[in-house]
Amino acid sequence: MHGLGNDFVIIDARAPELAEQLNMPAEKAAAIANRNSGIGCDQLIILKPSDKADVRMQIYNADGGEVEACGNATRCVVKLLGDGTSIETDGGMLSGQATDTGAIVDMGEPRFDWNAIPLAYAMDTLHMPVGWEDLQDPAAVNVGNPHVIFFVDDSNSVELDRLGPMIEVDPLFPERVNVNVAHVHEGEIHLRVWERGVGLTRACGTGACATAVAALKRGLVESPVNVHLPGGTLILSWQDGEPIMMQGPTTYVFSGEANWDDFG
Structure with a gap:
């Protein structure tokens, strides 16, 4: 799928x-x-x-x-x-x-405490006093897994294939981190994600959740908000103290069988 x-x-x-x-x-x-x-x-x-x-x-x-x-x-x-x-x-x-086309999922409540992300040491997670080259002033959110979010002028111009792996393994993030770069246009979020252990991905649902929450906390957008990823669009809804609701499509591709021993 x-x-x-x-x-x-x-x-x-x-x-x-x-x-x-x-x-x-x-x-x-x-x-x-x-x-x-x-x-x-x-x-x-x-x-x-x-x-x-x-x-x-x-x-x-x-x-x-x-x-x-x-x-x-x-x-x-x-x-x-x-x-x-x-x-x-x-x-x-x-x-x-x-x-009809996918699912609406309750993704639970986001966490913002530095030790819940987790980070290596205490800091403000809505405006983190750290940066990597031109990527500055990130936010950090845990939505079941750790995310760092950078709001930029144009997410498509960021060299995420180069900066993503560098940030993922930075000692600030003891469990590594998913790296999100986003810009807001006409009240909607445009997002690219370097996914921990995967790399550049066409879509990351938890990344969309974390980025929407960070944008809402910073007052950049209103809920519900469309989050556009290379693979398509998710709809995110969230209010402080409430769980994140994510709506989007799913596709069943095929089913099959394989020999278990063929994979080592």
Whole structure:
């Protein structure tokens, strides 16, 4: 499945016997995600049983690292499993409703404390007193995973393929970070994302959430706001003290089978 071009291999291991047998070391996840020698995806999603929700979702980036949250994958899982799906993730409990073209997902409440991002030391996260070359005055938001957001004059002119990997691994971010560059035009957000463990991506749902929240807190836009990514548009709604609501499309591409042992 994919959401705005952010694509996923989804393995359904909800049956208890499958969940017990499924071992997913980083090397195997990376082999499955490899677009040349594997199946190919931005993230690998494993669905497992949960005693807290309808399903537990495990998320592996293309480099094999396990991460806490993925907004586009959450929409895909809600669309796949049906209305009212509750999802347990390492980033918190999520839920959503399917629509004709995709899903509306409750992404939970954002977190702003420096140690919740997390950052290496205390600072204001709405206007961080740090910068990398021309990228200055960022905001930081945790929406189940860590994001840093830069508001610029033109997000398309930023060398994100060069600056993104530099910022991702900066010691300021002990768990690495997703890097967002955005500009606001006529009340709408235009966004590009360097995704931790993935690279440049056509869409990042949690990045759209974090950027919309930061823009709303800075008074740059009003809720709901359209967030335009290279792969398409998401609609984000949020008020202080409330969960983030994200609406957008999903696409079911194909289903199939593969030999487990072929991936190492």
